[in-house]
Amino acid sequence: MIDSQSAVSTTNVVPNARETAALTRLLKEVAGTGYAFITPTPVTHQRYLDQRSRDQDQDVSLRDIFGWNSPFASHQLAPSLLALLQQAGAVLAGNPARSGVRIASLDGDLLLHSSFPTGASSSVFFGPDTYRFARFIRHALTEHVLSPNTASGSAPHSTVRILDVGCGSGAGGIAAARMMQGAGRECSLTLSDINPTALRYAAINADVAGIPVRLALGDTFAAVDGQFDLIISNPPYLYDDNRRTYRHGGDGLGRALSVRIAREALTRLAPGGQLLLYTGVAIIAGADPFLDEMTAALSSTGWPWSYTEIDPDVFGEELSRPIYQHADRIAAVGLIVCRSEGPP
Template sequence: MDGSAKLNDPDLALTGLLGELDRRGYDFTPPTPATHRRVAARRDVAQGGDLRDILGWSLPFSAGEAPRFLTAALTAAGVLTRLGDGWMKSRLRVARLKGRLFLHSAFPTEDEDSVFLGPDSYRFADFIARELDPTLAGRVVDVGGGAGVGALTALQSAAAAELTMTDINPTALRLARINAAHAGATLALRRTSGLDGVEPGLAAVLANPPYMADSHQTYRDGGAMHGGRLSVDWAEAALAKLAPGGRLLLYTGSAIVAGGRDELGEALAMLAQANGANLDYREIDPDVFGEELETPAYADVERIAVVTAVMTQGR
């Protein structure tokens, strides 16, 4: 299944919605959950059917005030929740990233199959655009790709690459398929965990794994090592699938424990050495999601840093 495959009627309704939003110049950048809560708390409903209120800030809206094209599309797609007394709420949001519109889950993203898109997505896209070779023409896999940001950014940067996106979440695959169709991009989609079942010989692997600890939500929880375990596992899997000279572009978070120790950085360095790979590891934001430090899982953590790792497989 790829981004140009035939879409069913609910998918076509959402593709049409993205097209109409594009024509109207819709624009929204989703902030962190903490910022979203603060801004949304200033008012509890959308104002006059404003599209950014409805599809960005995820506010309830009045059926009488909302544009007809919007309610028609959301109803046809089966993603409209009716709250009673003429009020309703969209179960999807729309963001613009690098000029493209992306469907993702409404706020708050509390469901197990939520598809998240936020500030990390923008930094991940910038990382890919900066590091991916524009002349690359081999097979590239975006692991756990969610809404398709990594894969579609890669296609924008290296048009000749053959892109596949994997995810274990069927909702993510559906939204990525619609987002790809709206972008006019050919994107192969595969439901699998990590790189399971993917043939070796890859030119590049893109990865933006979950990196929070004890979140109990698949799209956020990175496992042990204060959320860093999944990043190490995906890096190890990528090294096993990369062709000689192939590169892993890993964007993730690292919990810096008491004393300033970076356990993730140490683990990736050991992994690279064991596999004869070159590692370029950088801290690009020293402090994100500071509110998490109030939870028991981060009792011994000083800060959560955003890091990037470029691992190049030996020739």
């Protein structure tokens, strides 16, 4: 349960205590069943639902209800879980009804995210990008922070201050904290997002994972003070006509927000601190405009940094939209910046 006595501290976040407690208990009870579900792309998800709608007399499992977000009758869900969904106000009206939340698994943790499809601006995203982001974090921390051959900005026995900017479900922050715990490092984790629903789900996910967090409601760095030893972010990077918060990355075919977060992060890194930014960029005529902007921004710092194309082709369906008519492809990329001593 998340309340004033819990391990979650908040800044400008006032969740509904009864509904939050119900969702927390729901996630814990589902975890106790051995539930696991890898969340696919929306296209794959819809294809599965279309196929299932043509099949008759199928059993309904927890994976169907909380993973595929399929309709279910009240007798098909354990009474205790149904009661918790109702207490949380997370039963979508219909005959049959659907769950108002989905549950994804990531490295042994379960995480709440929004029901399918994610059409609302307040939707909390989870999908293949989340898994790529978590892998990027694990690889980067192993190579650049936790390696015995790598100097870290914080002393081996000091608390590592972690900030997840635009945290969504909190998956990235939880993955980073898990890595630190596994290496015997103490850490303090701050989850920041402009979306109150995202912070609510992230708080529940962290609570069930047993990771204390501080929540900050605001745009990028607006709601947090001070410097951090590790800043991670997976901002939205598509251009969304409806400007949905979880999806719209702004101008430059969706890269503007990623550029802003990267630039602001440079002023918030503690000496020796690391920025791990996972994002996507529309490649135009073979050129990467995000890399060009980052090269210009970082050239004056003298700090070491690296840039990797993680997946050359993601969200290919977006390329059929007129605004992307000049784009070759959309690539998932990872930027790692290591702050040296001295001012930025």
